Amino acid sequence: MIQDILSIHGFEPGLIQEIEEIGYLKKVQSGDHIIDSNNHEKVIPFVLDGLLKVYRYRSDGSKILLYYLEPAETCSMSITCCLEKKKANIQVVAEEDSKIWMIPNSNLDRWLVKYPAFRRFIFSSYQLRYDELIETIDSLVFTNMEERLFKYLLDTKQATESFEIHKTHQQIADELNTSRVVISRLLKKLELDDKISQQRNRIEIL
Amino acid sequence: MIQDILSIHGFEPGLIQEIEEIGYLKKVQSGDHIIDSNNHEKVIPFVLDGLLKVYRYRSDGSKILLYYLEPAETCSMSITCCLEKKKANIQVVAEEDSKIWMIPNSNLDRWLVKYPAFRRFIFSSYQLRYDELIETIDSLVFTNMEERLFKYLLDTKQATESFEIHKTHQQIADELNTSRVVISRLLKKLELDDKISQQRNRIEIL
DNA sequence: TTTTCCGTGTAACAAATGTTACGAATCGCT
DNA sequence: AGCGATTCGTAACATTTGTTACACGGAAAA
Numbered sequence: 369m370i371q372d373i374l375s376i377h378g379f380e381p382g383l384i385q386e387i388e389e390i391g392y393l394k395k396v397q398s399g400d401h402i403i404d405s406n407n408h409e410k411v412i413p414f415v416l417d418g419l420l421k422v423y424r425y426r427s428d429g430s431k432i433l434l435y436y437l438e439p440a441e442t443c444s445m446s447i448t449c450c451l452e453k454k455k456a457n458i459q460v461v462a463e464e465d466s467k468i469w470m471i472p473n474s475n476l477d478r479w480l481v482k483y484p485a486f487r488r489f490i491f492s493s494y495q496l497r498y499d500e501l502i503e504t505i506d507s508l509v510f511t512n513m514e515e516r517l518f519k520y521l522l523d524t525k526q527a528t529e530s531f532e533i534h535k536t537h538q539q540i541a542d543e544l545n546t547s548r549v550v551i552s553r554l555l556k557k558l559e560l561d562d563k564i565s566q567q568r569n570r571i572e573i574l
Numbered sequence: 575m576i577q578d579i580l581s582i583h584g585f586e587p588g589l590i591q592e593i594e595e596i597g598y599l600k601k602v603q604s605g606d607h608i609i610d611s612n613n614h615e616k617v618i619p620f621v622l623d624g625l626l627k628v629y630r631y632r633s634d635g636s637k638i639l640l641y642y643l644e645p646a647e648t649c650s651m652s653i654t655c656c657l658e659k660k661k662a663n664i665q666v667v668a669e670e671d672s673k674i675w676m677i678p679n680s681n682l683d684r685w686l687v688k689y690p691a692f693r694r695f696i697f698s699s700y701q702l703r704y705d706e707l708i709e710t711i712d713s714l715v716f717t718n719m720e721e722r723l724f725k726y727l728l729d730t731k732q733a734t735e736s737f738e739i740h741k742t743h744q745q746i747a748d749e750l751n752t753s754r755v756v757i758s759r760l761l762k763k764l765e766l767d768d769k770i771s772q773q774r775n776r777i778e779i780l
Numbered sequence: 781t782t783t784t785c786c787g788t789g790t791a792a793c794a795a796a797t798g799t800t801a802c803g804a805a806t807c808g809c810t
Numbered sequence: 811a812g813c814g815a816t817t818c819g820t821a822a823c824a825t826t827t828g829t830t831a832c833a834c835g836g837a838a839a840a
Contacts, residue, residue, distance in 0.1 A: 424708055432715055434708070448701040481687050494700055495654040501707045502630055502640070508714040509638055509751050512826070536787060545715050547828060552788060568787060568836070718796070742817065753798060758818060774806060774817060783840070789833085798825070807816075 418466020624672020
């Protein structure tokens, strides 16, 4: 199973073996915190199954959703954090029940040197996250809340592979950093436009 | 001169020699385009002197200022772009007259393997840009236009090492993706609050 | 069943931002 | 000096987003 997912990126057999030997499986439930400010253990999480959310939090307690991590992806913030021995103010939370292969950072630098596929993997991870951050900036600058909300629904649909979204208006508002009333207002509008239908705790995308 | 700037990052003598041999100096004037969608030459720009702006542009022509590049810095977007052979929709423009050491991408991968200091440099560049993008997201989400404007003025002051900013309201509006009228309104407010003083084409930070 | 709590709908208003329009001041050029 | 172009100030208004308050209905708990 782990071999299968790692070979997606064309990892060398030797690398796959090393990752298997040094890493360990972590099973988490929806809502669990995988990485936090408090725990300073230097590991990078490689998602085997499920869905993770990566937040950036600020000193005043507010936080921003940076991106989602899907299977076969990893968190580039954690990588730099490991390589640079720097504290990144990030938080990785399970959105669904997930299985994660936790890889201690001890061999990162050596792997970078030894395995070309690992280099490619790391750099394409960085690129992927860059693209997502820039897309976030894009949508903040150029689109209004209604579009951002609809995009959020579509993204959630894709990430969870389901047409139904089980979230309250308040939860959505928190993720989009606005208020519940605004979300209710806009969801009602989307409903009138026949783009969604909703019941309590449930939004269906049409 | 080039040795001096490269040694800031602790580059190995052999690496410095290679970079000197393979790279070339490019002098540009304020407003010149260094990297564009059209030219597909694979080089990474290393700033020796001056100030560059990195934009992301979109298909509809609109663009966003991603970050500034100061001396001894490089553009991580270009790096991934080189390594991944992928087209990044970025544009690098000279904000001031600048000197740039242009480094063809042919040896990037080999340098990553051979020189630890180069690995550290690349990864810390990535981290730096991440931090800036996240800070941008932060300010878009949590602060109003007045704060963003004042922060923009302070950043410009720092980047140009001058208390005077020679820009029109329209230019500032373009960089902050708003309209000229809004900027004029807010600058007037900052002036009344004794945070700045302004004349035509000139803003002074107090 | 009754009570309480949670999620949602909606009104009314406030604040921030965007848009259009026009006049005044200043600069560069002839 | 005179003229046109650029830059800025400001009013008036539209739109978007945020805030407060309250009602309703269903779900969960007592």
